[in-house]
Amino acid sequence: MKKFQLDLIVADNRMAGPSATLLTLQYPGELPDMVAGQFAELQVPSAKVLLRRPISIHSIDRKNNLIEFLIQIVGEGTQSLADIKAGEKVNVLLPLGNGFSYRSTHVAKPLLIGGGVGVAPLLFLGQEFAEHGIRPTFLFGGRTEALILRKEEFQKYGDLFMTTEDGSAGEKGFVTNHSLLLDSEHFDRIYACGPTPMLKAVAHWAKEHEIACEVSLEHRMACGIGACLCCVEDTADQGNVCVCKEGPVFEIERLKWFN
Amino acid sequence: MVQLSTKIGSLELKNPVMTASGTFGYGTEYADFMDISRLGAIIVKGTTLAPRQGNPYPRMAETPSGMLNAVGLQNKGVDYFVDHIYPEVQKIGTAIIVNVSGSCIDDYVQTASIINTLDGIPAIELNISCPNVKQGGMAFGVNPESAAQVVSAVRKAYDKTLIVKLSPNVTDITEIARAVEGAGADSVSLINTMLGMAIDAEKRRPILSTVTGGMSGPAVKPVALRMVWQTAKAVKIPVIGLGGICSATDAIEFLLAGASAIQIGTANFIDPSISEKVVDGIADYLERHGFNSVQDIIGALQV
Numbered sequence: 001m002k003k004f005q006l007d008l009i010v011a012d013n014r015m016a017g018p019s020a021t022l023l024t025l026q027y028p029g030e031l032p033d034m035v036a037g038q039f040a041e042l043q044v045p046s047a048k049v050l051l052r053r054p055i056s057i058h059s060i061d062r063k064n065n066l067i068e069f070l071i072q073i074v075g076e077g078t079q080s081l082a083d084i085k086a087g088e089k090v091n092v093l094l095p096l097g098n099g100f101s102y103r104s105t106h107v108a109k110p111l112l113i114g115g116g117v118g119v120a121p122l123l124f125l126g127q128e129f130a131e132h133g134i135r136p137t138f139l140f141g142g143r144t145e146a147l148i149l150r151k152e153e154f155q156k157y158g159d160l161f162m163t164t165e166d167g168s169a170g171e172k173g174f175v176t177n178h179s180l181l182l183d184s185e186h187f188d189r190i191y192a193c194g195p196t197p198m199l200k201a202v203a204h205w206a207k208e209h210e211i212a213c214e215v216s217l218e219h220r221m222a223c224g225i226g227a228c229l230c231c232v233e234d235t236a237d238q239g240n241v242c243v244c245k246e247g248p249v250f251e252i253e254r255l256k257w258f259n
Numbered sequence: 260m261v262q263l264s265t266k267i268g269s270l271e272l273k274n275p276v277m278t279a280s281g282t283f284g285y286g287t288e289y290a291d292f293m294d295i296s297r298l299g300a301i302i303v304k305g306t307t308l309a310p311r312q313g314n315p316y317p318r319m320a321e322t323p324s325g326m327l328n329a330v331g332l333q334n335k336g337v338d339y340f341v342d343h344i345y346p347e348v349q350k351i352g353t354a355i356i357v358n359v360s361g362s363c364i365d366d367y368v369q370t371a372s373i374i375n376t377l378d379g380i381p382a383i384e385l386n387i388s389c390p391n392v393k394q395g396g397m398a399f400g401v402n403p404e405s406a407a408q409v410v411s412a413v414r415k416a417y418d419k420t421l422i423v424k425l426s427p428n429v430t431d432i433t434e435i436a437r438a439v440e441g442a443g444a445d446s447v448s449l450i451n452t453m454l455g456m457a458i459d460a461e462k463r464r465p466i467l468s469t470v471t472g473g474m475s476g477p478a479v480k481p482v483a484l485r486m487v488w489q490t491a492k493a494v495k496i497p498v499i500g501l502g503g504i505c506s507a508t509d510a511i512e513f514l515l516a517g518a519s520a521i522q523i524g525t526a527n528f529i530d531p532s533i534s535e536k537v538v539d540g541i542a543d544y545l546e547r548h549g550f551n552s553v554q555d556i557i558g559a560l561q562v
């Protein structure tokens with residue numbers, strides 16, 4: 001897929017949780033085609049930050065050429081992105097990496113599992129399923145209810161189930177303990193994004209129940225386009241591969257997570 | 260039209276802007292963002308005799324105005340390069356230079372002699388300065404005798420332009436530069452990364468899997484500039500300057516300090532079309548100051 005370097009204009013930037021921002025950017029022309037699970041490298045408007053920050057594509061409005069990013073504020077870079085005002089410009093590289101496989105594999109009953117800000121790419125994925133007449137199931141985990149972001153938005157496209165560590169919403173515990181998973185027949189493919197321990201737990205559950213599963217990894221990146229080899233994950237078939245280019249989405253079979 | 264061409268040994272470049280090894284892949288990664296054929300040269304990833312998996316993740320940490328990397332020369336080996344990458348990069352339309360690394364003299368010699376057979380590769384850059392592999396790499400580059408030894412061995416096996424990339428992790432870089440000049444190098448490029456370290460205080464652990472790594476980016480520029488200036492005065496062969504170059508102005512500073520050409524590394528990550536902008540920016544500068552040729556500003560620093 002051809003990649004672009006574009007100057008996008010901030011249409012809106014507002015808090016979307018206790019420490020998360022929803023950044024909406026507009027392109028004056030027609031946005032290029034993008035696949036859910038792909039990401040962008042955003043230039044950060046701060047002299048203290050050198051490298052771009054990789055952020056998943058959260059959703060796309062093709063009619064108005066809008067693209068949304070859901071960003072958890074964890075440091076200088078994400079804080080500066082949260083501080084940008086409407087009307088300002090952000091330079092982005094996109095679309096980067098390989099997204100979820102929904103365009104090439106047939107899926108009837110998808111389960112989309114997200115943890116923390118890992119829910120970000122799953123809205124775009126849910127929208128894509130909805131567009132093809134499939135109502136996905138979302139299963140999101142967080143420490144408390146407030147940290148499960150954009151619930152109403154997700155509910156527009158599918159059924160949302162939750163787990164929280166303190167029991168403030170949904171079932172108490174981790175996503176892999178949710179009663180939804182008692183009947184594994186419900187689903188034919190899992191798409192997951194979130195903290196690595198959660199992804200590993202989901203991958204083990206999926207493997208045990210023989211359900212196809214793909215996960216999106218968030219490794220530290222420098223270039224985002226496969227040039228520097230900073231972002232590698234060790235795979236069973238090819239050894240170290242770049243998460244930014246071969247991923248960020250991987251079929252769990254390729255990962256060395258099961259020994 | 261100003262003249263941008265420059266010479267490195269017998270190698271004529273259309274302009275003095277190259278991209279640094281390990282930061283520009285094989286060039287094609289950047290083709291969506293710029294016209295890569297406009298570059299003076301592309302120096303491709305560090306290539307070794309046998310394939311290398313590199314170091315474990317994490318390999319990168321951002322530091323104030325710079326970054327650390329610990330890639331550790333991950334590459335598929337010289338045979339893979341010859342069979343699969345060479346046919347592609349040859350078509351790009353600019354000079355392709357292979358960065359050669361090894362862990363013993365024989366590795367360097369064998370890799371260089373294989374590259375020597377490729378008509379489309381006019382030069383190699385011998386990396387005797389990689390801080391990210393246990394044996395070899397930097398070990399050769401921090402001592403004038405071992406640096407001269409590996410360069411003279413490669414010189415016998417390689418008859419095109421031989422560039423030697425120097426490590427800044429030494430007391431006197433001019434001593435190493437003179438040693439490799441004496442051993443037959445056609446040019447020296449400097450600097451490779453500076454040994455550095457980053458710690459995650461919350462976790463009380465190093466950020467890189469290798470604990471230490473190579474520092475690059477704007478933070479190293481003053482050191483690189485000083486070393487290029489000292490080295491250009493100490494040797495007769497052309498010097499290629501790099502380290503933290505992010506703009507045409509940065510590039511011009513290196514040319515003024517005595518570099519015959521420059522390389523852009525970390526800045527490619529910040530702006531993937533920066534190298535093309537630097538080519539245009541150098542031309543603008545020459546016109547603005549009434550120079551006909553880039554040669555007029557090489558070493559033109561008035562002290």
Ligand SMILES: Cc1cc2nc3c(=O)[nH]c(=O)nc-3n(C[C@H](O)[C@H](O)[C@H](O)COP(=O)(O)OP(=O)(O)OC[C@H]3O[C@@H](n4cnc5c(N)ncnc54)[C@H](O)[C@@H]3O)c2cc1C
Nearest residue numbers: 053054055056070071072074075076077078120218219220
């Ligand atoms: C493909 C991809 C998609 C992503 N999508 C999103 C998204 O949609 N929304 C979102 O909020 N974030 C996303 N991230 C993560 C985001 O890129 C980082 O949170 C961001 O770069 C941190 O920048 P900062 O300057 O704010 O923090 P820094 O100051 O760089 O770091 C803050 C803290 O986080 C740690 N840290 C930073 N990056 C990483 C990492 N990659 N792995 C482990 N620890 C790290 C640092 O050690 C530090 O403790 C994604 C990452 C990748 C690779």
Ligand SMILES: Cc1cc2nc3c(=O)[nH]c(=O)nc-3n(C[C@H](O)[C@H](O)[C@H](O)COP(=O)(O)O)c2cc1C
Nearest residue numbers: 279280281305328386450451475476502503524525
């Ligand atoms: C991610 C990364 C990988 C690198 N790999 C190599 C390499 O394989 N061989 C080499 O000689 N130098 C390598 N370098 C060093 C650069 O070529 C360059 O010497 C250094 O980064 C300083 O220039 P800069 O500040 O413009 O980046 C690497 C640098 C980075 C950041």
Ligand code: FES
Nearest residue numbers: 222224226229244
């Ligand atoms: S971030 Fe550079 S190769 Fe992935």
